[in-house]
Amino acid sequence: MEVGLDEEQALLVGGAREFARSELLERDGKWDETAETVAEVLPQLAEMGFMNICIPQELGGLGCSYETYVRILHEIAYASPSTAVTLSVHNMVGNLLNSWATEPQRSEWLSRWGTVGSFSSFAVSEAGAGSDPASCTTRAVKVDGGWKINGEKMWITNGLSGSWFLTMARTAPKSEGKIFTAFMVRGDSPGLERQPIHGKMGVRGSETAVVSYDDVFCPDDHVVGPVGKGMQVAMSGLDGGRVGIAVQATGIAEACLDEMLSYARERKQFGQFIGRFQAIQTMIADSAVELAASKELILRAARRIDAGKVDPVASSMAKLFATEAANRIAYRAVQVHGGFGYVHDYRVEQLYRDARITTIYEGTSEIQRLVIARAVLGR
Numbered sequence: 326m327e328v329g330l331d332e333e334q335a336l337l338v339g340g341a342r343e344f345a346r347s348e349l350l351e352r353d354g355k356w357d358e359t360a361e362t363v364a365e366v367l368p369q370l371a372e373m374g375f376m377n378i379c380i381p382q383e384l385g386g387l388g389c390s391y392e393t394y395v396r397i398l399h400e401i402a403y404a405s406p407s408t409a410v411t412l413s414v415h416n417m418v419g420n421l422l423n424s425w426a427t428e429p430q431r432s433e434w435l436s437r438w439g440t441v442g443s444f445s446s447f448a449v450s451e452a453g454a455g456s457d458p459a460s461c462t463t464r465a466v467k468v469d470g471g472w473k474i475n476g477e478k479m480w481i482t483n484g485l486s487g488s489w490f491l492t493m494a495r496t497a498p499k500s501e502g503k504i505f506t507a508f509m510v511r512g513d514s515p516g517l518e519r520q521p522i523h524g525k526m527g528v529r530g531s532e533t534a535v536v537s538y539d540d541v542f543c544p545d546d547h548v549v550g551p552v553g554k555g556m557q558v559a560m561s562g563l564d565g566g567r568v569g570i571a572v573q574a575t576g577i578a579e580a581c582l583d584e585m586l587s588y589a590r591e592r593k594q595f596g597q598f599i600g601r602f603q604a605i606q607t608m609i610a611d612s613a614v615e616l617a618a619s620k621e622l623i624l625r626a627a628r629r630i631d632a633g634k635v636d637p638v639a640s641s642m643a644k645l646f647a648t649e650a651a652n653r654i655a656y657r658a659v660q661v662h663g664g665f666g667y668v669h670d671y672r673v674e675q676l677y678r679d680a681r682i683t684t685i686y687e688g689t690s691e692i693q694r695l696v697i698a699r700a701v702l703g704r
């Protein structure tokens with residue numbers, strides 16, 4: 326994503342690349358093997374400013390545009406897809422608060438957003454409510470001075486170490502319609518419990534948890550956005566979040582392409598480098614084109630966010646194309662490596678597994694197509 330960088334962006338993106346390749350790349354393989362969490366590098370990520378990339382400078386953030394953010398995240402994803410999703414979710418919650426939080430909330434939460442103590446999760450999905458978040462059953466009931474939350478969220482990224490849970494809960498009986506509210510719930514609230522989800526196929530260094538709420542109290546001043554507008558709050562986060570997942574996919578895809586290129590240059594069969602075979606060249610060429618197209622769709626969506634013209638369709642297009650392309654590219658990367666691509670010693674084996682989740686979380690490819698088709702059909 327180097328094209329068109331100004332001097333400041335080039336410095337930030339170059340720093341991210343250097344940091345990611347020296348500090349994350351090797352650890353990422355270890356996290357994959359042991360399923361230990363990337364949380365061990367949170368202090369370094371905070372130090373680099375990667376926990377509050379788009380938060381305004383007056384609140385202590387880097388104050389970057391979304392375009393710069395995606396370029397930084399791309400470098401992280403190239404070296405560590407697990408760290409990329411961890412940061413993508415935390416930064417998404419920060420960006421969402423930057424849009425919806427009141428002045429007192431902004432100065433309480435966002436001024437510390439770059440610290441490990443603000444590490445955050447986005448808690449919308451439940452076992453029975455994935456693609457259809459409006460079927461969620463977690464409920465918040467009004468009590469004196471706040472709300473009592475009961476229910477269970479599933480698949481929550483950053484859910485083990487997270488200090489905050491941006492939680493969507495139903496705030497009126499189902500019979501009254503789809504009325505939800507967003508709450509910033511403290512991770513140390515009495516009644517809040519987290520359980521790790523084990524056995525993930527990929528992004529094994531990222532934390533995924535079941536989070537349960539048993540009469541968890543959330544004060545009135547921790548409601549985010551208007552009461553009853555929780556769905557709009559959560560969905561607005563996904564407009565940027567989906568671009569973040571597209572970037573995660575593109576980082577994986579670029580790493581796959583680089584692995585393909587080096588292998589094609591060193592592996593000989595029939596007395597010549599396999600890169601000389603047209604079939605291998607076709608896989609490389611198709612991957613290079615799809616990677617370039619993914620980056621353009623991502624930049625287009627990011628620039629719309631920067632222009633204040635948030636465009637959910639542009640975000641969905643970027644996510645749909647980049648994540649499906651990353652899976653095709655990862656498939657080819659394994660194919661180019663032959664049998665060696667099927668074993669863990671070669672990075673493509675892990676990248677192939679890491680790519681798989683990108684077409685699922687923050688809205689499956691089928692849901693992205695639904696968003697796009699509705700817009701194209703003019704509904």
Ligand SMILES: Cc1cc2nc3c(=O)[nH]c(=O)nc-3n(C[C@H](O)[C@H](O)[C@H](O)COP(=O)(O)OP(=O)(O)OC[C@H]3O[C@@H](n4cnc5c(N)ncnc54)[C@H](O)[C@@H]3O)c2cc1C
Pocket residue numbers: 414446447448449450452453454455456457479480481482483525533682685686687688689690691692695
């Ligand atoms: C590792 C991981 C991390 C995650 N992190 C988070 C997180 O931090 N916060 C959070 O809130 N959630 C998170 N999720 C949840 C994720 O967003 C959901 O898994 C996803 O939205 C899909 O929901 P589901 O798994 O319930 O599948 P379902 O919704 O049950 O879908 C099953 C299949 O049906 C298809 N389908 C469903 N509805 C339609 C439709 N209308 N038209 C066509 N096809 C349809 C889907 O595309 C899919 O193929 C995470 C999930 C995973 C696996």
